[in-house]
Amino acid sequence: MEILGTTLRICVDDLESSVAFYERLAGSRAMRFERDGVSVAAVGCFLLMSGPEAEIEVLRNVRATLAVKDVDEAHAALSASGARVLAGPIKTPAGRILIALHPDGSVFEYADRQNQE
Numbered sequence: 001m002e003i004l005g006t007t008l009r010i011c012v013d014d015l016e017s018s019v020a021f022y023e024r025l026a027g028s029r030a031m032r033f034e035r036d037g038v039s040v041a042a043v044g045c046f047l048l049m050s051g052p053e054a055e056i057e058v059l060r061n062v063r064a065t066l067a068v069k070d071v072d073e074a075h076a077a078l079s080a081s082g083a084r085v086l087a088g089p090i091k092t093p094a095g096r097i098l099i100a101l102h103p104d105g106s107v108f109e110y111a112d113r114q115n116q117e
Contacts, residue, residue: 001077007047007065009109015039015050022046033093042094062099065109071096074110 012018019030019041026044033040038051038059049059068074071089078085078100086107088098095113102108 001074002069004067004069005045007042007045007067007111009047009049009059009062009064011056011060012048012050015041015048018048018050019043022048031094035092062107062109065097065111068110068112070114071098071110071112074098074100074112078110 010018019032022041022043023030026046028044030041030043030048032042036055038049038055041048047065049056066074075085075089075098078098082103083100086099086101088110089096090098092111095111097109097111099107099109
C-alpha cells in the first residue's frame with residue numbers, strides 16, 4: 001500500500017473564521033461538505049470539522065487522514081499487518097474511506113478519491 005499524502009484533522013468551534021484563516025495560510029479555497037451532521041472544509045492539507053459535540057468527540061480520536069490509491073488495497077494491507085478495520089470502506093462525496101485501529105492503539109482514516117458504488 002502506497003501512502004500518497006496526509007491530511008491534518010482539526011476540530012474547530014467556529015468553522016467560518018477557521019476556514020478564512022486556513023484559506024489565507026494555504027493559499028487555496030476550501031472544498032466544503034457535510035457528513036453525519038458535521039460541517040467539513042478541506043483546505044490544502046487541513047481538514048476542518050465542526051458540529052455536534054458527540055460527533056466531534058468521535059472525530060477527535062482519529063489522528064490523521066492518509067490518502068491512498070485504493071481503500072480496498074489499504075484494507076488488505078492493514079488486516080495483514082495486524083490492524084483492525086473499525087468502519088468502511090464507506091463512500092463519501094470526496095471518495096471512499098475506512099477507519100482503522102493500529103496495534104499501538106492509534107486510529108487513522110484512510111481515503112481514496114474513487115467514488116465507487
